[in-house]
Amino acid sequence: MPLLELSDLRKRYGGIVALDGADLALEAGEVHVLIGANGCGKSTLCKVIAGSVLPDSGVLRIDGAERRFRSPREAAAAGVGVFYQELSLVPSLSVEDNLLLGREPRRFGLVDRRAVRREAERQLALFAGALGPELAPDSRVADLSADQRQVVEILKVLGEDARLILFDEPTSSLDRRQVAIFFELVRALKREGRTVVFISHRMDEIFEIGDRVSVMRDGRVVETTAVADTDPGRIVRAMVGGEAAAGGAPGAAPGTAPAPARPGDATLLRVDGLSAPRVDGVSLELRAGEILGLGGLHGQGQSALLRGLFGIEPGVRGRIEVEGRPLRRPTPADSIRAGLAYISGDRGRDGVALLRPILENLAYGLVTREGGVAFPRGRVAGRLGPVVERLGLRFGSLSDPVRSLSGGNQQKVVIGRWLATAPRVILLDDPTKGIDVNAKADLFRMVRELAEAGAAILLYSSEDGELLGHAERVLVFNGGRIVRELSGEGLTRHALNEAAYATPGATPGAEAGAAA
Amino acid sequence: MSAATSGIGPRLRRSTWLLALGSALLLAAINLALQPSFLEPGVMASNLTTFLPLILVAIGQTWVVLASDIDLSIGSTVSLVNVVTVVVIDALGGDAAAIAAGMAAGVATGLGCGLVNGLCVARLRFQPIVTTFATGVVFAGLALMVLPEAGLPVPEVYWRGYAGGLFGVRSVVLVLAAALLLCLVIERTRFARALRASGGQMQAAYQSGVPVTWTRIRAYLLAGFFAALAALCLTGETASGDPLLGGAYALSSISAVVLGGTALAGGVGGFLGSVFGAVVLGLIGNVIFFARLPFEYQTLVQGLIVLAALAGGVLVARR
């Protein structure tokens, strides 16, 4: 008998069908990978298991007994633990308070603070050496870097002692060492007979840790196989269904990189000795038509460089020239007027105003670039028409809120905003975080078109495959500096990894950037 | 970059009440300079009697604010508790049993008001500012219905008992001590942690299995309870009923809470800061009085000092 069995789950949100008769069975002691394009219903499925969404119909059984979770508390009581990205921590509380939230050890009915501290220290010790010295049980979560926060979230779920744990993209901000420790912990869970559901957009991780894989599409589970019996190509084909799976899958094979920039092309961006918080004396040149990659472990200054260039983070020193004109102490408005654009993968924080209409979200860049007093909606919509067409954006009406779109389409709105300003230099800050394969392919198709039309692109990606597949040159970062430049024949997955880890004396991850 | 390490740093940062304590001490020193008798027991006790109601209301407001809610009805709750108490005591004849029943009715009224607020805000998910404004209007109207005009004295035992003491300790000191003890116990419960989690990041608290709705309701219940306590003290002080008694407490309790370093956004702060914040507000009144400013300047100066103190409190709490 499976530990957990879902049959014929259905859930609609208004007119949108999130689950359309999904079935899934999870065995005790397995790592079960759940994969599918965005909007395929996997997060809704997880939320049903976790008790934060009630299905419209369908049956959920644990140990053969039918259950119906009306809140996360009820699910937790039944032995279900859930890891959500960026959702389960309270920033204003300390690490220890977060780790034991809601299950603090008590003496005489009152919280035993010493026991809280002991338990937190025991848990943090699991990641000893991979977290950086500044992480203490009483650090405020708000002061932690993204990878530290993610580790705390992982530990929090592990501490719940659940029989079934759902991990929704638990490794998205972790560096390789942290991922390795995490996988060890997952294997230990397996040995204890616990079940792990693992969601990730990183194919290599799936093959490293998974036992079985279930592929979801259009609110249904379309295929479940042993990981050993399948391969990435087959999984991607199952995800996209009948549609052609060709062209720009994540981690497209090296060798498909576009032709290198022609020597005669103008230099669009010149950065000389740029320093900023977490960036240490970076110099680079970017030519028209070029896609320049920024590589290395997560949080080594790549994102900080892009945000500093665009004027989002203050404290930037050094020379910046755009098309030969200096840009001193830029603000976003200055950068936009100089022809820069910044696209972040962190849509919720940096990308879209969810409650506002698609039209307005698309027009933010224009409003800044062109100034002016009036905002004639009809005329603006007309001007944005070609952009919308080019994006292949799917929507009901331009006056619908962005919230009504799927994640990938929301990201297209962000891209459209900047396409409309006809930028010369485009800064991409891990732009495909959390979007599905098709949306990724669309995004890179557009990026290449822009480059071919003469724009210069600075691409930071946490997925090596994206750098290998799309950049002609990659600057590898470590500790805020460029430690290696790879191009042509030398640009291989092996070289990337080697360069990322190679710097003597640096401790990867320890100085990983705190998020803003 | 500003990563916290174990030790004095984070503890200092968490002690959001320090600034309020500092301001209170500074004002007390000024007060002493202007009024040499300030430290005499009689004067201290009379000051405490004046400050105690706001201290209690501010403590009540703190729980709600920690959950990132707010209670604008807390002043009307004070009024309603006051009139219910005196009317019940009067109706039952004014003996010891009547007084006990009246006080019990008052506390029940306070809890009832808190429950209504909690249900509307946490259960029905109304916006807290507007909701508690609306319930405040209702409570104030009910107070006027219960006792249309100020008057109706309480029995002598009541106010004599409040002005007197027990085993040589004054009643006001006992009430304050009991209230602080209760707060210390509450702070050690899971509820207090659930409260800060709910106020800090409600969705995260919910996903972590914290009973957010019930936690917020309990915060409003506590607000109602402390408002009732304040009303019973005020009743002892004024010795009568007044349907408009609590009018100013909603806004001054919020000022006290903010002065005490509790963030209006929720999740950070605590009752101790609010106690000091209430004392600061009271001492400002004292200092202005003893500084012999022309009468008409008192309001302006008080307003300016409160504004400056609020700005300071916010700036320090934010670090």
Add this chain to the structure above:
Amino acid sequence: MSAQNPSASAAVRRRLGALALHPLTLALAAAVALLALGEAISPGFASPGQIVSQLTIAALLGMVAAGQTLVIIGGREGIDLSVGGVISLCAFVAGNLMAGTDAAIPLALAATLALGFAVGLLNGLGIVLLRIPPLVMTLGMTGVIQGALVILTRGVPSGRSAPALTALMNQPLVAGIPGVLLLWAAVALGVCLLLHNTAFGVRVYAIGANPEVARIAGMRPERIRALLFGLSGMFAGLTGFLVLGYTGSVFVGIGLQYVLPSIVAVVIGGTSLAGGIGGYLGTIGGAITLTVLQSLLITLDAGPAGRQVIFGLTLLVLLLLYGRQRGLRG
């Protein structure tokens, strides 16, 4: 235009649905129902004269609420509790500047608007530079203004409205409609145009919905937010000016009665206190509904206590109808 255009009739149906559910429609329906109820109980309640006089009162509330709408849409817990103090202060200043003469009206109006804007801007600067929460900042500002008024008035009502201003408020100008209603219509048109058809409006909604996105898109959320508080002060100043015309002279606390109703009118009008969504049309409906409700309660002779209870309960019912926040469960 789009890849998946729904059929035309579906679009029309959607438009109609949106119109039927628009806060203005809902609020006006509530107002009409209240008027009908009042007429049934006390004939003459819904007479044209009565309706005009109620709209005049609603206009005053609606003008304060215009500023309130702007700061609330601007987000980050935007709220302006100082409008009451500003109304009192500006009514006092206007009354003393014009002192009963028509000739002084332009000067008084200009001074009033400038003063209101200055006080509001001060609020805004405290909020964005010192990062004091708006609730606290504007509350503190109210204390300061009241203190200043005590000194200025010495507790005695002073200043006098000019005849022309009084006429604007109380006498028909065109077709039985007093000038103040035409002024309100003009203000409404201006505010709606500002919010929906200018780049500034796009920015206001953007900073309210997601200030970080707005900042990255090159907007300056702090500057805009400070300006919104300035505008709120200006609208409160305008209201104070008109209140002077309505009442003839001024006492210290005259504006305080507008503070909470102005917020309630905005909320009833469907503007979210979380910012980034809503508009002034709904607020107009909210102001009218609130005013009719209050005068109905007076007509019912409910007595001050009963009136208060019913007023409060009605607000709670309205909140139940459309003031609910999103649930925690997805």
